[in-house]
Amino acid sequence: MAKSPDISKKAIALHKKLGGKIRIVPAQTVKNRADLALVYTPGVAAVSTLIAGTKQTKKPLEEQQQLAREYTVKKRLIAVISDGSAVLGLGNIGPYGALPVMEGKAALFKAFGDVDAVPIVLSTQQTDEIVETIINIAPAFGGINLEDFAAPQCFEIEARVKEALNIPVMHDDQHGTAIAVYAALLNAAKVTKREFRKMRVVISGAGAAGTAIAKLLLLGGVKDILVLDSKGVINKRRKDLNLFKQELATITNPMGVEGDLSKALGGADAFIGVSAPNSMTSDQVKLMDTHPIVFALANPIPEIMPEDALQGGAAIVATGRSDYPNQINNSLVFPGVFRGALNNKVSKITDEMKLKAAQNLAALVKHPTAEKIIPGPFEKGIAKAVAKAIK
């Protein structure tokens, strides 16, 4: 990447200077005994009793949770939790390596969505322990953003935590990505004059993001979807699939296509890469339908560089990078999703909310063009538009 060594040096220096990218500040000054009596003892005891009742006559748990969402940080606090098993493109580097990313995410939560978020990184990568730990620490939080958990464990972890808690839980690598991709694809279809639901979409990558994108597109009515893992197109004949890929084989690939990426791309309307750098060529773009859509989202080095995709005939190219047009980034999504969930005291983020969020995000681009199918991260009103969908 251009200037990457320079950015690396600057980033390291900044992190050293800051020593942590977030700060905790009191919402109310504590300057004298009168403040202390309200913020802490004895006044706080009245709030504790209001929420919980007394030890003899405790209020029902559900009622306590609702009251905590009015009178405590549970009203506003999101936990950004990772086990460090799939951090950025760096892979399984563990909790300490994951921490700067989670802090960064907490900073973006505030900057983009006015959401208070705290980073939590786990010293375990055992699914049962992860699930138990997250459930055990949930009471103080109004929502849980799971982040950088590796597939396929991420699917079970999210499902179990979501089932156990009545606060919104979202694995952002799955659903944040899927919502952003869906929004961009809606506008890309519009620009290339395609009927969204009738597109043939090829998704390269069957991990957290690829799986969630496939499922959200299916929910939105797209029927002809092929998903590839490193062994090729996922289909019912393959014997090497884990449970989650077996499910993909059942719900995608209605024609039973077999083979590699080139085979899959024949006549495809759209390619969505959430896989590996430099894994696609211009010649492969030429195999697609005319004026195809190419989302090469591997980051920082995409499946195919935009100039090469365009040379292969792509009508629209999107990446995860800020130095090319059409940056598809989760930061368009997660601040608004949790802002909306908190505003509306939502207990689960449903499929319908995700679809609506994608539609709202797409609609922010009034007149989509080939170089503008998705808002830039610093445009106004993004989190607000997404938040409106989460209710």
Added chain:
Amino acid sequence: MAKSPDISKKAIALHKKLGGKIRIVPAQTVKNRADLALVYTPGVAAVSTLIAGTKQTKKPLEEQQQLAREYTVKKRLIAVISDGSAVLGLGNIGPYGALPVMEGKAALFKAFGDVDAVPIVLSTQQTDEIVETIINIAPAFGGINLEDFAAPQCFEIEARVKEALNIPVMHDDQHGTAIAVYAALLNAAKVTKREFRKMRVVISGAGAAGTAIAKLLLLGGVKDILVLDSKGVINKRRKDLNLFKQELATITNPMGVEGDLSKALGGADAFIGVSAPNSMTSDQVKLMDTHPIVFALANPIPEIMPEDALQGGAAIVATGRSDYPNQINNSLVFPGVFRGALNNKVSKITDEMKLKAAQNLAALVKHPTAEKIIPGPFEKGIAKAVAKAIK
């Protein structure tokens, strides 16, 4: 308590208005792509790699932890953790009732010690689960303040977490209280012209606070200590003691005293109450040595009201209340302890540090008098003085 209903109403209204007593703010603004590239991707990847190495060549865990204490929030973030099993005087009201207290504590951490602290409340009260959960979430934190865990489980929980982690772990109800009491007692001995180590000290209450006070006084060289639980003086002949009280029976009560509070108080120099409201009378104060010291710390209603203690002949009276002289409060201690631990990258808080912290706190009162044996919570330099001891 005077005006208590009024304080309760005001506290409830304030908590409703605030919806959480802390906020999370970015340490660095994120206003444009250049900011984003340093705080988040791609720049953050360099910091992650600096800390963790790569997935192929991970750095040793110890080295990762040290680097995280320089480049991440681990440098500054304290978790204030409770299971809600012993909240204030309210007892076992659970995590939701505990949350406003933990938030308040987080606010005080910042106000008094410039320490960034986040409240975590647990939905489990099982010792094994608590220990595992705290260990699992520890990587993001530079220290753990355990709070309002009930005795005797609190002893095992603290010991096991402390053993497992190489960041400071302190159960404040034990050690924060013990340090504050020790400091006040040092000055009370000075004012009443007693030799500190030769005092006979009676501690009413054998829970978290009473046990820790007894142990810290022993460490400081006080030899004649009696501890009482609800059944009377703890001694080796009693058959009803749990493991922790059996230990107290071994290390205190060298004369093998048996009996109730009145029996224990005969000739005592100091009484320290960390037990139940209204559990001591003026007549019992009269049983003590002349000019005795009375710390009645049950809160908000003390073991004996100051006016009654004085009537019984007490030379010095301290309580946990802000509306009487000599308020002994943990807020004098915990912000400084963790400020010092963070400043000096301390991995364990040792007994020596606690003693030194108490001495530093006592020394802040240049000329102790009967009505001034301990600094008020809003005096300057308290956290700094305590912090100097934690290295």
